[in-house]
Amino acid sequence: MLAKLKDQTKALKREAYALSIAARDPRVPWYAKAFIGLVLAYAFSPIDLIPDFVPVIGYLDDLIIVPVGIALALKMTPAQVMVDAREQADELVQQGKPVSWAGVIIVIVIVLWLLTLSVVIWAMMQLARK
Numbered sequence: 001m002l003a004k005l006k007d008q009t010k011a012l013k014r015e016a017y018a019l020s021i022a023a024r025d026p027r028v029p030w031y032a033k034a035f036i037g038l039v040l041a042y043a044f045s046p047i048d049l050i051p052d053f054v055p056v057i058g059y060l061d062d063l064i065i066v067p068v069g070i071a072l073a074l075k076m077t078p079a080q081v082m083v084d085a086r087e088q089a090d091e092l093v094q095q096g097k098p099v100s101w102a103g104v105i106i107v108i109v110i111v112l113w114l115l116t117l118s119v120v121i122w123a124m125m126q127l128a129r130k
């Protein structure tokens with residue numbers, strides 16, 4: 001069972017790399033490129049929206065959200081583009097995992113917006129009490 005899970009993880013990693021290559025291909029529609037960009041920014045980001053140390057829910061994004069996002073992105077991408085991209089992705093898988101700094105920035109911006117919203121709501125509640 002563990003070997004099967006490792007194989008599935010490697011396959012998912014390869015598909016993510018292939019999608020990153022496919023997103024640069026002119027044969028891919030703009031909406032697919034946008035979706036692929038969002039999925040890969042999150043998948044390759046070293047920061048999670050839900051930290052992994054949170055029991056059960058922390059791994060939810062890694063186990064469900066990322067694979068579902070990759071599956072949808074694969075459906076949006078032309079088949080021949082993916083064949084070409086998979087060939088190039090095999091080399092990337094051997095080199096290691098890239099880090100998406102765009103993903104880091106997106107996650108940080110979301111966290112900052114949520115923090116700012118929380119402070120504004122707290123301030124409004126303080127003013128309402130007076």
